[in-house]
Amino acid sequence: MEGFTALIVKIGRGVGGVVGTLYQAGRDSVDTVIRNVIPFMAFISFIIGLILTTGVGDWIAKGLKGSASSLPGLLLISIVCAIPLLSPLLGPGAVIAQIVGTLLGVEIGKGNIPAQYSLPALFAINPQVGCDFIPVGLALGEAEPETVEIGVPAVLFSRVITGPLSVVIAYFASFGLYHTSK
Amino acid sequence: MFLNHLITLSAVTVDKPTGFLGALATGAEDFIKVFNKGGSVLLSLMGGILPTLIVLLTAVNALVRIIGAERIENLGKAASRPGIQWYPVRYIILPFVAVFVLTNPMAYTMGRFLPERFKPAFYDSAVSFVHPILGIFPHANPGELFVYLGIATGIKELGYGLGDLAIRYLLVGLVVIFIRGIVTERITARMMAKSERSA
Numbered sequence: 001m002e003g004f005t006a007l008i009v010k011i012g013r014g015v016g017g018v019v020g021t022l023y024q025a026g027r028d029s030v031d032t033v034i035r036n037v038i039p040f041m042a043f044i045s046f047i048i049g050l051i052l053t054t055g056v057g058d059w060i061a062k063g064l065k066g067s068a069s070s071l072p073g074l075l076l077i078s079i080v081c082a083i084p085l086l087s088p089l090l091g092p093g094a095v096i097a098q099i100v101g102t103l104l105g106v107e108i109g110k111g112n113i114p115a116q117y118s119l120p121a122l123f124a125i126n127p128q129v130g131c132d133f134i135p136v137g138l139a140l141g142e143a144e145p146e147t148v149e150i151g152v153p154a155v156l157f158s159r160v161i162t163g164p165l166s167v168v169i170a171y172f173a174s175f176g177l178y179h180t181s182k
Numbered sequence: 183m184f185l186n187h188l189i190t191l192s193a194v195t196v197d198k199p200t201g202f203l204g205a206l207a208t209g210a211e212d213f214i215k216v217f218n219k220g221g222s223v224l225l226s227l228m229g230g231i232l233p234t235l236i237v238l239l240t241a242v243n244a245l246v247r248i249i250g251a252e253r254i255e256n257l258g259k260a261a262s263r264p265g266i267q268w269y270p271v272r273y274i275i276l277p278f279v280a281v282f283v284l285t286n287p288m289a290y291t292m293g294r295f296l297p298e299r300f301k302p303a304f305y306d307s308a309v310s311f312v313h314p315i316l317g318i319f320p321h322a323n324p325g326e327l328f329v330y331l332g333i334a335t336g337i338k339e340l341g342y343g344l345g346d347l348a349i350r351y352l353l354v355g356l357v358v359i360f361i362r363g364i365v366t367e368r369i370t371a372r373m374m375a376k377s378e379r380s381a
């Protein structure tokens with residue numbers, strides 16, 4: 001009888017643990033969505049509304065169409081984003097990358113930028129990723145102050161090379177993506 | 183009788199308002215149009231993406247809790263070994279697992295298992311992966327979803343599937359973080375040597 005009770009307790013604990021984990025996971029995800037995702041959606045929706053209803057859209061489209069629908073143009077965007085003085089300023093919260101990404105998305109949706117350029121564009125708008133966060137990120141990895149001192153410029157210089165390179169790789173990887181057979 | 187009256191009423195069209203007040207009225211309509219459009223975009227985003235995202239986040243969060251963050255520590259120790267065969271572990275597998283399990287920004291804590299000379303390169307590699315992973319595993323960095331989603335929305339508008347873009351973004355991302363890790367490691371090594379000589 002005692003063994004039976006122990007079994008029931010064991011099963012009960014196990015089930016409770018799994019349900020508790022799932023419930024907590026659900027709570028975490030709803031929390032993230034309300035705190036991080038929906039506010040950004042609201043902000044992005046406002047910008048899209050502004051672009052689509054005012055003339056700003058055509059103006060941006062003209063500017064982006066030339067640069068975002070050719071490899072040299074995308075390279076230029078990535079080189080600008082990778083400049084060591086600019087990249088830490090463009091980095092925080094990936095806000096710039098998210099806004100530019102949304103603008104490009106609107107233009108892709110309208111057909112002003114070919115769909116296959118979406119892949120290289122994703123890399124072109126983002127060579128500055130995390131450049132604002134290097135000291136904190138290294139501190140999270142328990143790096144010594146001397147490592148941080150060298151690590152910050154090392155990452156920034158590395159981006160000058162790898163930023164445009166990532167665009168080239170993505171450009172070649174985008175062959176056959178959304179290819180329309182006409 | 184009443185019906186007839188209604189029909190004649192509906193036939194009457196209001197002139198476009200003119201003059202100063204008219205300009206104000208047109209301005210007000212244009213003003214609210216921006217927010218109506220924004221509102222419909224918001225609704226389509228929340229209706230289209232959020233439900234899937236919440237369920238997916240829940241499933242992956244539960245999975246990560248069941249796996250347990252402490253289990254990936256051994257991987258961090260393996261990645262710290264010198265030698266060319268550990269490069270892919272350090273700059274592809276470790277960043278991928280760290281970003282998937284620990285998510286942004288806790289993924290960078292995996293750097294603590296690596297020697298100092300690899301830390302900047304690992305950070306560079308890991309932080310560069312927090313966006314390419316979003317197409318398939320948005321739980322890793324939901325606050326910065328629109329880096330991917332902004333462009334993906336345009337693709338969706340054209341009526342194309344997102345799978346092709348998402349998987350290519352992930353795979354190219356892996357190639358890029360690998361190269362970035364190696365390049366940053368080299369630059370770090372050179373700068374460390376220089377500062378040691380001057381010290």
